Amino acid sequence: MKGRRRCAVVVCAGLALGGETMAARPAREGGSFSILETLINTPGVSTREQAVRDRIRALLPSWAKADVDAKGNLLVAAGPEHGARTLLFIAHMDETGYLVKAIRDDGSLEVRPAGGFFETLYEGQVVLVHAAKGDVGGVVPPRPNYFEAAAAEAPSAFAGDAVRVELGVASRQAAEALGVAAGDPITIPKVFQRLYGSFGSGRAVDDRAGCTALLLALRGLEPKTLRNRVMFAFSVEEEIGLNGAQALAQSVHPDLAIAVDTFVSSDSPLERDAFAHAVLGKGPVVRAIDSSNITDPAIIDRVLSLARQGGLPIQYGLTRGGNDGSVFPEFGAPDLALSWPTVHSHSPVEVIHERDLDNLGALVRLIAERW
């Protein structure tokens, strides 16, 4: 209960102050939030992950040799080529957002969502179109009858064709002159915000936190001491159908696939704790069951005991959503999903606790070294 109340205060404070008076603490050198912040502030809507891939590559330890497959997944391998076992850790680089569908004659943009989210989250928000010549500012106008709706009946729908982006230009030619083209990705301005204590928030904590955990583990590994072949995959297009993972499952055949991704927790004041309850700040979570996978209880027990032996806090539970590892059982590899607990999933204000991320990185490393 304490955790829940604390979280509520944190989130309200973040919204009310809007960064105006909340001084951000300086990032701890080498701390997990400094990596997370760099990755979150880099846009990477599904199918447009290039900038995130470049950032991750720059953050790899010097020994790591990175390969990019035909689909765009970034892969790093460590340990003996014919090790005792092959483990594949996978975290996705992409995030939900919009893609430009078409430019109208009046210069406004028709858009289509990439991934699943409530489109009302973008209503009345500033966005950036990440065009070839550079970022172009835009706004998502609120639905036309929002004034009347406040006083009268239900507002009109805000989805599909009702969502558009205005750039301040008055013609298609003017929008094109800014470099905007069909297919360009659109996000809100990417800003990681530190909150009270060790909480932080931003759009695409899912799954830049997973990418951060993999990077932390890689930076801590001594490749020569590994007895397993350990592969780290930073995947594309998870949010639009696990497409990057699908391609990997056909080319890499691990003994165990370990997805590192969000645990959508009910640790918030408006939700009941009967389902998906993992407390922010109390450690990484093993996703025993989610919408895409049921993990073998023996594997779960093994992770729990490894974590306890390693002195790491650990939680486990059931939640919604799928994970990249769920495409591997079809090819013979069981799927284990490891997470950090979050609230407000797929919104612009996903919240994470830094200690959970530190410990998730340590857990990935522990499994890589001792499985």
Ligand SMILES: [Zn+2]
């Ligand atoms: Zn995710």
